[in-house]
Amino acid sequence: MKQKILVIGGVAGGATTASQIRKLDKESTIIMFEKDEYISFGNCGMPYYIGDIITERDSLFAATPQSFKEKKNIEVRTRHEVIDINRPSKILTIKNLQTEELYEESYDKLLLAPGAYPFVPDLPGIGIIPSFTLRNIEDMDYIKQYINEHTPSSCAIVGGGFIGLEMAENFTQIGLDVHVIERSEQVMKMIDPSMAEHLHEHLKENGVHLLLNSSLEGIESDRTLKLSTGEQLKVDFLLFAVGVKPKVDLAEKAGLTIGETGGIVTNEFMQTNDPNIYAVGDAIQTFHFHLQTPKRVPLAWPAHRQSYIAAKHIAGEPVSFKGLLGTSIAKVFHLTVAATGLSEKALNQMEMEYKTVEHSGKSHAGYYPGAEYVYIRVHFNPLDGKIYGAQIVGGDGVDKRIDVIVTAIYGGIPVHELQALETSYSPPYSSPKDLLNIVGYKAEDMIQKTK
Known part of the structure; x- marks a missing residue:
């Protein structure tokens, strides 16, 4: 069924959702409103442009209003601010920031991706x-x-x-x-x-x-x-x-529910308390993968996944959101730090019973040049080995190992079964027993002691 779908906000949330909807729905009208000049850029690359690591400013831009129109048949109106949502009438009031003109636009479905303010x-x-x-x-x-x-x-x-x-x-x-x-x-x-x-x-x-x-x-x-x-x-x-504060002024004014984390409350399909209004990105509240408690994660991966979930539901092909672990990674000079799931502090606050397995070792075979130390901590249920969370700090290979742990969590693989993973081995990349294999062996002994 042909619909008129309006999107408020661009970048990872709004622009991605609009693109995903168009892949699934070739007929509906899609219009995106963005208050700023740019609609799709690599936020995470900005520090490296300032630090002269990325030398070409234009490389940060993924798309323009022109490319959205030509390649996706999506109309983009930059320097346009939505100032009111009339939910009963399903009408937006929009201000053209260049001309100061006010006008209205009706919708069948509305997607909010307002982002967040720096505090x-x-x-x-x-x-x-x-x-x-x-x-x-x-x-x-x-x-x-x-x-x-x-x-x-x-x-x-x-x-x-x-x-x-x-x-x-x-x-x-x-x-x-x-x-x-x-x-x-x-x-x-x-x-x-x-x-x-x-x-x-x-x-x-x-x-x-x-x-x-x-x-x-x-x-x-x-x-x-x-x-x-x-x-x-x-x-x-x-x-x-x-830190950042979610931009919820417009949603709050429209009577949409704001949760305890300060974000717009959404269900497993990214719908707000108004079934015709969806929300994604830094401004929303979803739920924790393990605890099913309210959680807000203002990062790129959640925004992209939420965009897919919202687009699928709008297009009539629902897929449910499974919650967030808060997986993150950062480069800090010559170290990489990565984390997923529940930390020691969070587990203690929740008064959850857990054990922690720790291991440190070289990123690859010690006799091959360039091996660097990697430090791993994994928190798990001492009875069945369910992985609650993990953190890794070190040199090469931090990213691939945190991603393996994330995969184990989503796949229900207990910590002691990490020993059985047939990881790839060659001296420049790993050791015959990978660091995560050893974590699994150590955890097995810890679980046995609880029986």
Whole structure:
């Protein structure tokens, strides 16, 4: 049945959903509204463009409004902001930001992909020093322009999460003296403290000044940063990387349910409490794979998967969403850190019984040049070996091993059965018994001791 499908927001959520719908439905009208200028770009590549690792700005762009129209027959209206959703009438009110014109557009199905705002704390003196966030292309260009025009020598990054550490590496790459201010006792709060210690040491080895248990309290008139520890710091500019807030204003105004995580509540088909309105991406609340509890994960993979689920349902070919583990990975100088599922802290908070198997070893055969240490922690049910979560920090091969563990979780493979996986072996890549095989052998002994 031919429908009129409107999409609010582009990038990983909106643009991907629109494309997926078109693959399944060649007849329906699809119109996408994007408040900004760009509709499809590689957010995750922005730190590396600032750090001169990616040298071609245009390589970050996956599609344009013109290519969407020519290749997919999807109309894209950039610099258009949807300001109201009339649910009973199924009509949007839209503002053309270039002409200030207001107009209306009806819909049969509506997809929300509004994304999230970077969180910036309200601090005394915040306007005294140049301050940035990194959420979109405009932010990236603003930072790049400032660095090129003012040639700063130092900066402070507020927040030690993914963006904070990736930017610490890339700012260091271009010669800046970098300070990371993190209010908790460790960076990367989703990993266990013992794993974070490897990152702390590595950051310091690469010249980053790591200020843990410290928060920014304000900026003096001479650009001096005042920290909660009493320490004072002078830098040329600030980058705030303290997380994001879901953009739910429009959804909330329309009476859509907002959940305890602050995101738009969706079901297993990405429908909101209005069955004609779907939502995907950074602004939504779904559920945890293990616990079935509310969860919001503002990362690229969830947005892409949710887009497929929403598109399939809109096209009349429903596939249900299975929940999120929160799988993530980041490059921090010469180390890679990856995590999936429940951490030690989360398991303790849930008062769940668990065991932890740990192993460290070389990324490949030790006699082959370039072998690097890899550290693995896997949390599991001590009775049946069900894997709850894992973290890996190290050199080569972190990515493939975390992906094997994710596959095991989704496939219901218990931790002790990792020993039976016939992993590929050649000296440049692994060892005859892979690190995960050994994790499985160790876990088997731990499970036997609980019987």
